[in-house]
Amino acid sequence: MNDNVKDGKRRYHAPQRAAQAAHTRHAILDAARSLFVRNGYTATTVSEIARDAGVSVDTVYASIGRKPVLLRELVETALSGTDQVIPAQQRDYVRAIGEAPRAEDKIAIYVHALAAIQQRLAPIFLALRDAAATDASCARVWAEIGDRRARNMREFAADLRGTGQLRADLSDDEVADILWSMNATEYWVLLVGERGWTPERFRDWVIEAWTRSLLIGPGPSRE
DSSP states (O other), rough: HHHHHHHHHHHHHHHHHHHHHHHHHHHHHHHHHHHHHOOOTTTTOHHHHHHHHHHOOOHHHTTTTTTHHHHHHHHHHHHHTTOOOOOOGSSHHHHHHHHHHOOOHHHHHHHHHHHHHHHHHHHHHHHHHHHHHTTTHHHHHHHHHHHHHHHHHOOOOOOOOTTTTTTTTTTTHHHHHHHHTTHHHHIIIIIIIOOOOOHHHHHHHHHHHHHHBSSSOOOTOOO
8 A cells, every 4th residue: 555655656746847847947948048149158157047047056957967068958959949859850840841742842841940940049059159169069069060950951952852853963962052051040140130031031032042043943733
């Protein structure tokens, strides 16, 4: 009987603990994001993050980690759109791209997702870029994410090639470089941040630019 009571208590308290841990993680990430964007990575201390999150410094370290880990988590969760890191292949839009039969549909799905992602990602990604200039750990994260993005665009180019609609005079590497340059946060910031484009205008422009410059023509059912 005592064992059953103990098991019942464990089952009762486990969801509460999980919910509290998720709440704490969210508070820490939210505080870190606000401080990194407002004050910069270097000027922000873990003590300030803990204060704004309403937790102790030890809790910040135990829940997520030190400043470079916090910054990486902010980038990864901005890409995922949740407080948890979701591998690219498990994201809904990546699956939808793989299932779409036509190149123009794959491009549209990706760019719609890109416009949503950049609204979350751009401020913290610029903080990472600035931090990378002086912090070796952040520089490694910056380089790693850039390399990963390039590999992902190479896979995307190959996927587009499989539709038979990519221009024959462009190699997959050239297509990947074009995709990589125009999906960059810097490109978003230039047009949306500095020139005042809306996210919708940016999205429509990139879809049109990629469709016209990379594909040999409209798909079989496109009017």
